[in-house]
Amino acid sequence: MGSRLKGKVIVITGGTKGIGKGIALLCAQEGATIVLGGRNEEDGARVVREIEASYHGEAVFVQGDISREAACKQLIEEAVHRYGRLDGLVNNAGIFPRGSMTDTTEELFDSIFAVNIKGAFFCSKHAIQAMRQSGGGSIVHIGSTNGYKGPKDLAAYSSSKGAMLTLNRHIAAHYGEDRIRSNWITVGWVASDGEIELHQSNGVSPAELRKRAASHIPSGRMQTPEDIGYGAVYLLSDESSQVTGTELHINGGIGL
Numbered sequence: 001m002g003s004r005l006k007g008k009v010i011v012i013t014g015g016t017k018g019i020g021k022g023i024a025l026l027c028a029q030e031g032a033t034i035v036l037g038g039r040n041e042e043d044g045a046r047v048v049r050e051i052e053a054s055y056h057g058e059a060v061f062v063q064g065d066i067s068r069e070a071a072c073k074q075l076i077e078e079a080v081h082r083y084g085r086l087d088g089l090v091n092n093a094g095i096f097p098r099g100s101m102t103d104t105t106e107e108l109f110d111s112i113f114a115v116n117i118k119g120a121f122f123c124s125k126h127a128i129q130a131m132r133q134s135g136g137g138s139i140v141h142i143g144s145t146n147g148y149k150g151p152k153d154l155a156a157y158s159s160s161k162g163a164m165l166t167l168n169r170h171i172a173a174h175y176g177e178d179r180i181r182s183n184w185i186t187v188g189w190v191a192s193d194g195e196i197e198l199h200q201s202n203g204v205s206p207a208e209l210r211k212r213a214a215s216h217i218p219s220g221r222m223q224t225p226e227d228i229g230y231g232a233v234y235l236l237s238d239e240s241s242q243v244t245g246t247e248l249h250i251n252g253g254i255g256l
Helices: 018-029 041-055 069-083 106-134 155-178 193-201 206-214 225-236
Strands: 009-013 033-038 059-063 088-091 137-142 180-187 247-250
Touching (some): 009 018, 009 106, 018 041, 018 193, 059 069, 137 155, 155 180, 180 225, 225 247
Parallel strands (some): 088 137, 180 247
16 A cells, blocks of 8 residues: 555546546555545445455545536535545546547537536536635546547547646646646556447457557557556646646557
């Protein structure tokens, strides 16, 4: 067990699987109290049990749909109610249905933006209010190489991540006086549960997926949820107390 985040209360949206789970486990390993946001109560309870068993840490799951501001507010308020403060927020929750611009329906666009940027915006809004009372804090946005342009078949998703990048810079520029920092992690091609399941549904095994990905990634391998988690721990810790408004590329060189 480490102590880089000892005493800190950290909210992680979409924290029950994939990148979010990887971040949650590493933060717990470094001594943080974890508040997980998500939709699936069973998955949330499983991660809480893992944190308690593996790290003897404190964790709680709050069920909710962050495409609604009320759920964002409830998530932050539950953290403060239980633990008396908020030190960190990781805006990780996101969906990425595929569709080119000409194929994207209004319903698809609205569903992607509701989770990916509306959720991040309103979680940040309520987190900033709570962090002001705690004397400051750190917000980490889980971005993507797609936020800079994106492939043709991820038009709405890429646009939502571009909006998140602007949100990151906006918070950094305007809330530093409250000792609130905001940073973005540029995620590359991650071997998350969802990515593996998506390719398996198309007949591509995990081994074949990694082989294909390796040929496109300069570092020679896909990233793992833990790779992203290490960066998040740094940005949430006091080690990065003068780091804000940055873009931390954890992508093995892909998309540069």
